[in-house]
Amino acid sequence: MAAELGQIALILALLICLAQAWFGLAGAARRRLDWMQALPSVVVGQLVFTTLAYLALTYAFITHDFSIAYVANNSNTDLPLIYRLTAVWGAHEGSLLLWSMLMAVWTLAAVWFSRNLPQVFTSRAIGILGVISAGFILFTLLTSNPFERLFPIPEQGRDLNPILQDPAMIIHPPMLYLGYLGLAIPFAFAVSSLIGLESNTTWARWTRPWATMAWVCLTLGIALGSWWAYYELGWGGWWFWDPVENASFMPWLVATALIHSLAVTEKRGAFRNWTVLLAISAFALALLGAFLVRSGVLVSVHAFATDPTRGVYILIFLASVVGGSLALYAWRAPHMPPGGGFRLVSRESFLLLNNLLLVVATAAVLLGTLYPLFLDAMGLGKISVGPPYFNAVFVPLMLPLMFFLGFGPYARWKRDQATELGSRMWPLMVAAVVFGVGGTLILGGAAGVMVLLGVVLGLWAIFSVFMEPFLRWRKRGWRGISGMPASIWGMLTAHAGVGLMALGVAGVTTFAVERDLRMVPGDSYEVAGYEFYFEGVRDRVGPNWDSVQGRFVVTRNGREVTSMYPENRVYRARPDPLAQIALHPRLRRDLYVAMGDYLGNDAWSVRIHYMPMVRFIWLGALVMGLGGVIAVLDRRYRLVSRRREQESERAARAAGGASV
């Protein structure tokens, strides 16, 4: 019964989205005030019905309704309740249902926070969001219906994929989806501004908080995914350059470029067309990611159920949405008013460099991800592109980016003197070099040039952040610091996050130690000064799994550090065992023990990692996300909307007067 209700709710949601698209786009084109005013209630309807469909599926999971194929494939009577709730988005069909619901959430947020913007502009944007939502729901209904029945009804479900039965997996997918879908709003605003040829500086101001919020969600989502892969997959890596990871990373890179380019467009009116293109590309890459992950054109470790008909649908959707907006761009962009000029040494130049480096990096990742597909399509054989390519092209692009990152905030708009900028920044530069090189050599030992560069530039990024508060303090004392706008605080915080992450990456790639061992109880082994003593194993029984748990006592210089309990788990409904690793995390280093297969004669295959500074990677991402949140809270966005409110009220009165 719940399945039918969910199905009907989803069909109704589709119709509502179509109405939203019509009222928004046609209402704006024909200046129909009544149609445009209907939009908020239509969007509420979209949220209500997509949520109903979502709850219907959740209900089926709670009540073990194995007559629904999706539930039978992803749940089990022994699965704990919390994982039954999250299993709703544990596979493709349910993920799409979550997409539809989150899309409605974003749209409603856009309606609410844009209520003071010019009505025609927002109506068009909401209409475009309606088209996108309708596309997602139609995709769900046509190719991936989560409510499809299964006959004969199985006695028992196949259980949720064990690697997804994990706390990080509860929030990683929704966060990432929020990020992907959030990019739809800058996209809709950009397209709306193309249609209306809005004066672009105001358009950029309205778009900035949305782009930043989507970017925050993407940042946190990707970081969570990386953290999960680190401790769940049991390989000790934190980034694999896997097509699915790249699919989320490319929109992030472009979104990063977008939030910087929006700053220039808002403040100086420059880069207008470029910003529009970035907004379109960011969303296009999010759609492209969905295509790559769900169509099966690429091989990935993330085994999503793939299906060519899904690929065909997403490809058609991608071609029409992105192709349509790029055609619109080709038609309208030549009519955009030109932006302001700037000199070679200016903040604009630094932001342009940032944009170029990020876009080139995106292109490099895109090329590496699609290269196997290109070759295969031209009949030139099957290859795979691995981390060596990505590291070789990506790292050299990120190092100059971090170098310029330190200068950007301190260069003046329009023009600056290179010597003046240098004289402001050189003490920090020297400090970064001294601490970076000295610190690495003393704490870590001999290291290559790239690593030293990474550490120095990481420190440079962090040190440079303190320049702004310092300059303000010198000018106006403490009031200068407390009066610093939230957007600057946010920007500086995010930049410090980049520096922290760079330190982590440099540290862990250079000084990590990994050992694959064959150990019997009583053995001990030393890794990076830590002595791992294998005491023995015991059996454990969980709700839906059985496991063998090892006990390792770790000592350092004779003093006990900790005991670690890695497991080799077998989920009863699935045949393959899964390693549950044991971690001893500290900010400075992680100890990581994974227990693999039983080798016979009491021996086990054991992997021990020593991971220095790996926490800095996720800490950096967290700090970056925090910076984004702080920036969005800036008063400026609220002040602007209040001023708009008065204007739009006046406009509404004028429009009402005319129509009477």
Added chain:
Amino acid sequence: MWRYLIPLAILLVLIGFFWRGLSLDPSEVPSPLVGREAPAFALPSLHEPDRLVTNLDLAGEVTLFNVWGTWCPGCHEEHDELMRLAEEEGVRIVGLNLRDDRETAIQWLSQVGNPFEQSGFDGDGRVAIDWGVYGAPETFVLDHRGQIRHKHIGPITHQDIDNTLLPLIRGLEQEARE
């Protein structure tokens, strides 16, 4: 004004590649077993645990060797097609029942029909590993000498049978007669 068309052009090129990519299967790694003898095995039969099914049962006539399990949705999907091959086209199919529960498997076959002449019961998946099986369903086509001639990954569709499998099987049967 042509420069404003560059982004659109890039998109169109990419879409062309993607369109082509959809009809290719990246996981279709050519099996090293194609052209070789079938790997040797001896497994208890699914229905009669006392009887053995071996690689020798695959020789003698053109045979499909199908890896399946009741737990595998793709196997449910291709089941009708296997029935058609067995009953209407008279193709001999031998099954490898992979990591399954014996009773569930027998019960399922009695409900939906049994296209297999016989099935080997591979409870721990060892034989599947020797055959280089990534997952179920996978299907091997063997000629009358017991050599592997073709490997199909994933569920068999109606088109697969009409366009690839049947022509191949008929050709191999011709070869056997000569």
